[in-house]
Amino acid sequence: MQKPFLNIVILINFLIIITSCHPKEEFDTSSSLKFSTDSIFIDTSFATVTTITRVINIYNNSSLPILIEKVFLGNGNNSMFRFNIDGEPGPVVEDIEIMAHDSLFLFLNATIDPNDANTPFIIDDSIIFLVNGKTQKIKLTALGQNAYFHTPDHPPTQYLPAYSIVSGVWNNDKPHVIYGVAVVDEDCTLVIPAGTKVYMHKDAMLWVYKGGSLKIKGEPNNRVLITSDRLDPYYRDQAGMWDRIWLSALSKDNEIDWTIIQNGNVGIHADTVANNNPTLKISNTIIRNMSAACLFAQGAKIEAVNCLFSNAKYYSALLSIGGEYIFRNCTFANFWNSSTRTTSLLALNNYYKDVNGNTQVRPISIYLGNCIVYGDQEEEILIDKYPSSGNFYLTAENSLLKTKYNLGDSIFINCKLNVDPKFRNTSLEDFRLQSTSPGVDNGKIDIIWGINYDLSGGPRIINGIPDMGAYELY
Numbered sequence: 001m002q003k004p005f006l007n008i009v010i011l012i013n014f015l016i017i018i019t020s021c022h023p024k025e026e027f028d029t030s031s032s033l034k035f036s037t038d039s040i041f042i043d044t045s046f047a048t049v050t051t052i053t054r055v056i057n058i059y060n061n062s063s064l065p066i067l068i069e070k071v072f073l074g075n076g077n078n079s080m081f082r083f084n085i086d087g088e089p090g091p092v093v094e095d096i097e098i099m100a101h102d103s104l105f106l107f108l109n110a111t112i113d114p115n116d117a118n119t120p121f122i123i124d125d126s127i128i129f130l131v132n133g134k135t136q137k138i139k140l141t142a143l144g145q146n147a148y149f150h151t152p153d154h155p156p157t158q159y160l161p162a163y164s165i166v167s168g169v170w171n172n173d174k175p176h177v178i179y180g181v182a183v184v185d186e187d188c189t190l191v192i193p194a195g196t197k198v199y200m201h202k203d204a205m206l207w208v209y210k211g212g213s214l215k216i217k218g219e220p221n222n223r224v225l226i227t228s229d230r231l232d233p234y235y236r237d238q239a240g241m242w243d244r245i246w247l248s249a250l251s252k253d254n255e256i257d258w259t260i261i262q263n264g265n266v267g268i269h270a271d272t273v274a275n276n277n278p279t280l281k282i283s284n285t286i287i288r289n290m291s292a293a294c295l296f297a298q299g300a301k302i303e304a305v306n307c308l309f310s311n312a313k314y315y316s317a318l319l320s321i322g323g324e325y326i327f328r329n330c331t332f333a334n335f336w337n338s339s340t341r342t343t344s345l346l347a348l349n350n351y352y353k354d355v356n357g358n359t360q361v362r363p364i365s366i367y368l369g370n371c372i373v374y375g376d377q378e379e380e381i382l383i384d385k386y387p388s389s390g391n392f393y394l395t396a397e398n399s400l401l402k403t404k405y406n407l408g409d410s411i412f413i414n415c416k417l418n419v420d421p422k423f424r425n426t427s428l429e430d431f432r433l434q435s436t437s438p439g440v441d442n443g444k445i446d447i448i449w450g451i452n453y454d455l456s457g458g459p460r461i462i463n464g465i466p467d468m469g470a471y472e473l474y
Helices: 003-021
Strands: 039-046 054-060 066-073 081-085 092-098 102-110 121-131 134-145 148-150 163-165 176-178 181-184 189-193 197-200 205-208 213-217 224-228 244-247 254-257 259-262 266-270 280-283 286-290 293-298 301-305 308-312 315-320 323-328 331-334 346-349 351-353 359-361 364-369 372-375 381-384 392-397 410-413 423-425 430-433
Touching: 039 054, 039 102, 054 092, 066 081, 081 121, 092 102, 102 121, 102 134, 197 205, 205 213, 259 266, 266 280, 266 286, 293 308, 293 323, 315 323, 315 331, 346 364
Parallel strands: 039 134, 148 176, 163 181, 176 197, 181 205, 189 213, 197 224, 205 244, 213 254, 224 259, 244 266, 254 280, 259 286, 266 293, 280 301, 286 308, 293 315, 301 323, 308 331, 315 346, 323 364, 331 372, 346 381, 364 392, 392 410
Antiparallel strands: 054 102, 066 092, 066 121, 081 102, 121 134, 286 293, 308 315, 351 359, 423 430
């Protein structure tokens, strides 16, 4: 009965001997690390907001493991950068082993402290690796920008999530960043002066409540910019990065001039008016790269001059539930290439279904003077008219249109149908005209009353006759 126990003791002793004879793991004591980059630059980020995260690959090309004795930030606890390596957060991490012919990931971002600068400023640091008694460095640089932040400070309502109130005249010395919903309240006016840059966070909205007014007052050489707050290269030209500017029902006397609005879901959402004035007067403005529509109107009154509505997943302009619309020297262009577009770029509708399922018809009138409506679909005008209604009026004068409709309710005067306007470069969204364009010198001078400039800021008339569309040929 003693023999099995003796065998177990012998086996355990044998394993101990074998284990004690196994050589300890050896580290390479002469090689250095290799990095996927020797410097990191993080483009403009707003102060107090965490930047994007960058990834650095750390390689061991040796046939033996390498021990990283320490990884730390040059500015230590005062650094605005943060890192995590192999699951361990900084600012100091010690004794990290990289196996032979293996690699690690280091994740890096920054939160930039605000200062008194109005213009972008640079912060510098380095991340330092101590290996085999020697140091290796990766240079870190980030560009910071102070800003005015509009963050929700009012509790949610039945109709709104948490929101902030905005009004008065905004300063233009620093950018404005909107989180959540920024509301222009009843009987209030928000003025956004020339040169202001407005950055919208994910799902952010600028909402003009009933009785409120929005005045955006850019200038030819000092335009207002409204875009996403994601400034890193990958997201810089992505659509759908914020929600919309909503001129809600009964807002009034809204004006937008010399502005660029881009990269949201809907550029302008305009609703019914509070008085006999237009819901919106918009001029010299570019609305581009929207995941739904550049212009979405519901029973609104809109006057637009020298505007470009370009590249949306569905509509350059959706004019629905009736309304009154006057467009002079505007370009509606859609060559959306981020996904497949199957809709016509200009859609017109004069009815809706009420809560009881009954059809309600609202008259709609649309005037296109010296305009271009053109894209890469076979049909670029959609007429959604209630069949028994005569309350539908479309007039196009001296305009270039891509449509095959036989529009009995429409009047086309001196129009060019289904001919290429010869934009300069649609892939670069350059919708100026080439010298051979059929739109050159084919506008009507009577249509451009009160229009002194084209969308580029140059004179509207060169040879005594205006061109079609938002741009004059120079």
